[in-house]
Amino acid sequence: MANIKNVTKKTKAQAMGMHTEVLTGRTQQKFFNPDEAENFYYFGTYDVDFNKRTNLDVIDMTAAEANKEIDNLMSQGYGTIVIKNPQGKHSIGVGILNKLNLIFEGSLGYFGIGSCDGPTVRINGRVGWSCAENLMAGKVVIEKNAGSCFGAAIRGGDLICKGSVGARTGIDMKGGTIIIGGDAGAFTGFMMQRGRIIILGDVGINLGDSMYDGTIFVGGEIGSYGSDAVDAELTKSDQDWLKRKLKVAEIGENFNVSKMKKIVAGKKLWNYDNLEPTEKKGAI
């Protein structure tokens, strides 16, 4: 482990009060220097023009071929790509670390739009399991239904499903917002750590089970609460945020947000206290 020492020489970030310590020894830590920003190279990104539009028919392509072609089109500067005939194929539209308008005319299978950072994606059909897993930033809109593990482990961005979703929506999510226009299945928000989930319809059993943090808003009925998921007061600030978010998401703009339920972590399962295991059991 690196030694932590106070040193007199300051970087710009330290001068701004962002860091008071410097790691010495063998460390991988790097500080962002705004003066050098233009020299930073983000692998897999291209300068694209949103007005430059093209179609890509993937009916006879494998997922790998389709993804490679999307990358190739971005490298040519296409900022709007319309995918024709996805036909429920798996793992399409993954690993896009770029600003991009990506439109799917049809449905996706499993693991669509995985590990993306930045694109705006519209899917005119449905999606299978694990859509937009690990999304870092961007916006993904699904016009129909979605399968289970929708938005698993996302870190940021907006993920919107206008229909209903399966089980374990937002499992392990660490940021961002998931908005569901219809109903959601069991274990929604399971082990979520940060971020927000909005469900306008009903939700299944074990809502927010073992959630560490984050917030879930539910407009309909709740099947049951999971371990350590508790009700919280819906504030005026929450309502304003919900209205704004639903409007931007083009979903439920006229929904009566004042009736929504707010669910948060009770934090009784947190391991950051001094409770003995037997005491912890009692707390649960």
Place this chain on the structure above:
Amino acid sequence: MCGIAGLIHRGKSSNVGSELQGMLQALKHRGEDSTGYALYGDTDGKNFIMRFKVGENVGEGSTSVSEDVSVYDERKKIVDQTLSELGAKIVKEERTLPYSLRYELAYDKKDLLEFSQRIENIPGVEILSMGKSLEVIKDLGNAKAVCDRYSLDKLVGTHAIGHARMATESGVDIKSAHPFWGYPFSDVSVVHNGQLTNYWNNRRALENKGMRFMSECDSELIAVYIAQKMREGASLEEGMKDSLTGLDGVFTYFVATKDSLGMAKDTMAAKPLVLYESDDLVAMGSEEIAIRSVLPQEIDTYDPFDGEVKVWQI
């Protein structure tokens, strides 16, 4: 992993053999150790169709052994003799492969328990299916290989369920392949994706009630469990709903009868299922691409929720 698929045409017949082959072939990446079909064909309903095997196709991890064709011939003779003793007349006989046979039988008794016990008491013989519409065909290999081997693509009927298997709980052989017949009920079949964790407890209890297990495959339990519930007077749907608490583990399964098709999903919703439903067709599979093989146009599909049971009639 395994993949399951099923479809039911309501109000008409179609080429279900070819359609199910396409659906299962689309799922072959979920497992191609073995593939099985339960096809409900158009028949006049007079005779029973018995699909049975007199030997095994042995793959990796199987507890069975490969045997000489002469052994199969000997077993077939004993089956024929036993059928005669039971009062069943062989109307038509087909031997697709040395170990796999299809008989059309004129048999007027409704209770198939004694019938099945007598036939399966012959060492090495297993009834794959018995019914007036149902035919279970299963063997090693992917959907296309099995379909070609048994010439299933021409079969016309109303509904079908099938299974592409990746062997995990038991060996690669026909006895562990799906679908399983709902012994001793005519025209009942089951396919399953998942793992059952209270298999042995349930198996012991069911065996004490006189039910039989032909393999060590946990999925067989579903067929036997529901068959027992039906023996006790439950409807198919009631038996399936009961299974959600009686069976422990993760599962999505289909059950088909002569005139209906049902699905059940465990309360954890841990196994996938995509469903398409319209007035004249219901198609479902572990993945959307299975449905796409019969409905390439843009359609509305959805995932059934946890603990959901649905049954459709033809």
